[in-house]
Amino acid sequence: MSLKYTKNPEKRSLPMMQGFAKWMKKNLFSTPINSAISLILLGLLVKLLGPFLNWLVFNATWEGTAQTCRHNDGACLVFIKEKFIFILYGFYPRELLWRPTLAIAFFIGLCFYSREISRWNKRLLSYWLILILIWAFLLKGGLFGLESVSLDKWGGLPLTLILAVIGIIFSYPLGILLALGRTGYLPLVRSFCLGYIELIRGVPMISLLFMASVMFPLFLPDGLVLPKLMRAQIAIIMFMSAYMAEVVRGGLAAVDKGQYEAADALGLSYWQKMLKVILPQALKIVIPPTVNTAIGMFKDTSLVLIIALSDLLMTTKTSLKDPKWLGFSVEAYVFVALIYFIFCFSMSRYSKRLEKEFSYGGRS
Amino acid sequence: MNPMIKLTDMNKWFDDFHVLKNINLSVGEGEKIVICGPSGSGKSTLIRCLNRLEAHQNGKIEINGIPLNDNLKNLQEIRKEVGMVFQHFNLFPHLSILENLTLAPQWVHKIPKEEAEEYAMDLLRRVAISDQAYKYPGQLSGGQQQRVAIARSLCMKPKIMLFDEPTSALDPEMVKEVLDVMVDLAKEGMTMLCVTHEMGFAKQVADRVIFMDEGEIVEEADPETFFSNPTHPRSIEFLAQILH
Numbered sequence: 264m265s266l267k268y269t270k271n272p273e274k275r276s277l278p279m280m281q282g283f284a285k286w287m288k289k290n291l292f293s294t295p296i297n298s299a300i301s302l303i304l305l306g307l308l309v310k311l312l313g314p315f316l317n318w319l320v321f322n323a324t325w326e327g328t329a330q331t332c333r334h335n336d337g338a339c340l341v342f343i344k345e346k347f348i349f350i351l352y353g354f355y356p357r358e359l360l361w362r363p364t365l366a367i368a369f370f371i372g373l374c375f376y377s378r379e380i381s382r383w384n385k386r387l388l389s390y391w392l393i394l395i396l397i398w399a400f401l402l403k404g405g406l407f408g409l410e411s412v413s414l415d416k417w418g419g420l421p422l423t424l425i426l427a428v429i430g431i432i433f434s435y436p437l438g439i440l441l442a443l444g445r446t447g448y449l450p451l452v453r454s455f456c457l458g459y460i461e462l463i464r465g466v467p468m469i470s471l472l473f474m475a476s477v478m479f480p481l482f483l484p485d486g487l488v489l490p491k492l493m494r495a496q497i498a499i500i501m502f503m504s505a506y507m508a509e510v511v512r513g514g515l516a517a518v519d520k521g522q523y524e525a526a527d528a529l530g531l532s533y534w535q536k537m538l539k540v541i542l543p544q545a546l547k548i549v550i551p552p553t554v555n556t557a558i559g560m561f562k563d564t565s566l567v568l569i570i571a572l573s574d575l576l577m578t579t580k581t582s583l584k585d586p587k588w589l590g591f592s593v594e595a596y597v598f599v600a601l602i603y604f605i606f607c608f609s610m611s612r613y614s615k616r617l618e619k620e621f622s623y624g625g626r627s
Numbered sequence: 628m629n630p631m632i633k634l635t636d637m638n639k640w641f642d643d644f645h646v647l648k649n650i651n652l653s654v655g656e657g658e659k660i661v662i663c664g665p666s667g668s669g670k671s672t673l674i675r676c677l678n679r680l681e682a683h684q685n686g687k688i689e690i691n692g693i694p695l696n697d698n699l700k701n702l703q704e705i706r707k708e709v710g711m712v713f714q715h716f717n718l719f720p721h722l723s724i725l726e727n728l729t730l731a732p733q734w735v736h737k738i739p740k741e742e743a744e745e746y747a748m749d750l751l752r753r754v755a756i757s758d759q760a761y762k763y764p765g766q767l768s769g770g771q772q773q774r775v776a777i778a779r780s781l782c783m784k785p786k787i788m789l790f791d792e793p794t795s796a797l798d799p800e801m802v803k804e805v806l807d808v809m810v811d812l813a814k815e816g817m818t819m820l821c822v823t824h825e826m827g828f829a830k831q832v833a834d835r836v837i838f839m840d841e842g843e844i845v846e847e848a849d850p851e852t853f854f855s856n857p858t859h860p861r862s863i864e865f866l867a868q869i870l871h
Contacts, residue, residue, distance in 0.1 A: 525717035529731035530706035543721045
């Protein structure tokens with residue numbers, strides 16, 4: 264907000280420090296109560312941040328062995344240097360690490376490409392589906408001379424990204440369909456959707472994952488064996504879509520009744536009305552809760568560790584079990600928290616931007 | 628000649644509340660009907676029943692010879708013939724003015740985009756708003772939005788136009804620009820049913836004025852007679868109130 268001053272031509276000539284002092288006076292110390300609150304919060308910040316920075320940076324051990332770390336007070340960054348490949352990639356064969364790395368690079372590249380909403384069309388959607396195929400191809404191999412890597416070697420960040428991204432890509436449209444079904448005219452479809460949503464929301468994701476790993480195989484026809492990763496993925500999609508459905512339903516209810524009536528009066532069919540008139544408005548309204556759900560789900564994928572899939576959190580925990588490097592769990596968890604934070608914070612920032620870009624000219 | 632709209636002993640309830648009681652009404656092609664009455668008298672509900680935004684419970688409604696009932700195909704046909712203009716415009720805020728007009732022709736009538744746009748621009752010129760074609764509804768004034776809403780309905784080439792208090796959400800200085808468009812439309816021979824309290828408009832274009840109270844058609848007369856010489860005590864009271 265302090266930038267506002269520099270935009271004002273009169274104030275632009277002010278030396279920066281003076282501008283900063285003015286900003287402080289206006290925003291932090293305008294009244295006695297405001298000053299007191301500011302001082303308390305600043306004090307708290309210094310008190311908490313100081314020791315943390317000391318630990319993480321100034322007193323940290325950058326070189327040496329576990330022994331050096333144990334002599335020092337600060338964070339053992341040597342541990343991170345030693346273990347970050349394992350945390351990021353799990354048991355994936357060391358000599359083939361370029362494959363998951365490339366997969367992640369493709370993913371991040373496509374994320375950046377998709378940022379502009381002017382590029383949102385059917386082609387982009389197919390790019391994302393192709394991305395999933397590329398992931399499968401790169402990670403699994405076994406084609407075109409790529410060495411095959413068994414699924415239980417997959418782990419770390421690629422695994423977490425697979426579960427979260429495929430989960431989001433599939434659960435969003437499914438959630439929309441469930442929400443439409445739940446609010447639609449067909450009584451049977453409505454009861455089914457309602458039942459599904461309430462059932463799935465009524466049980467913890469952990470129990471769904473257990474069911475996926477233990478019960479799914481019982482329902483599958485003989486001879487068809489789905490790998491555990493896929494079963495977990497299905498459970499995650501089922502779980503996420505129930506939550507997405509409720510988010511979308513909120514949006515459907517928030518669109519003005521007049522919009523439905525105008526579409527009806529023009530003779531649009533149910534699907535035309537929904538696709539062309541209602542959903543574009545409803546989905547825009549619920550961007551913040553949608554992203555909120557997506558962020559929640561991104562982090563919830565870490566629950567797959569209880570059915571022994573080595574996602575990012577699992578590899579972190581495993582890295583702590585190395586007898587040579589016992590006792591550096593704080594470092595490991597701060598590191599993995601940072602990775603989660605980078606992804607979740609990006610989603611949150613992007614949500615802000617989307618909200619802005621979708622505000623159609625003037626007031627809505 | 629067959630009437631465009633024919634209601635026979637039509638009744639509607641909202642739960643226990645009897646909103647429309649034994650409505651009988653016949654509207655010929657090109658006829659202009661103004662419906663007025665105190666608020667809560669069922670006049671909006673009546674015209675909303677004509678394209679089934681509200682479903683009636685018994686009695687018959689026929690639009691252009693097609694019976695209006697649970698048959699979805701009939702409903703689809705009827706909605707293609709009947710245009711509707713709402714009190715609050717109900718333009719689609721996420722679409723430009725031009726897209727608002729071309730959406731239904733493109734998807735319902737399957738008209739190619741260029742053709743739909745051409746016709747839409749013609750209509751926008753007719754309501755004197757073609758220079759705003761690429762703006763969004765939120766950037767237009769109320770009067771402009773309502774004129775766009777009228778053009779949007781006309782894009783479907785309807786035979787009947789329903790107006791549900793089209794000017795009551797407008798600032799006073801914008802009422803005339805909307806009424807002018809409606810008068811033009813009336814002159815072109817459109818069949819119109821209009822719920823409004825604009826008595827000037829009623830006198831100028833209406834063939835018949837229908838006065839409703841408590842869900843019934845209480846009085847039906849040509850505007851001259853209705854305004855100068857109402858017969859029913861409730862119409863007299865109502866006119867006394869709105870004319871001060």
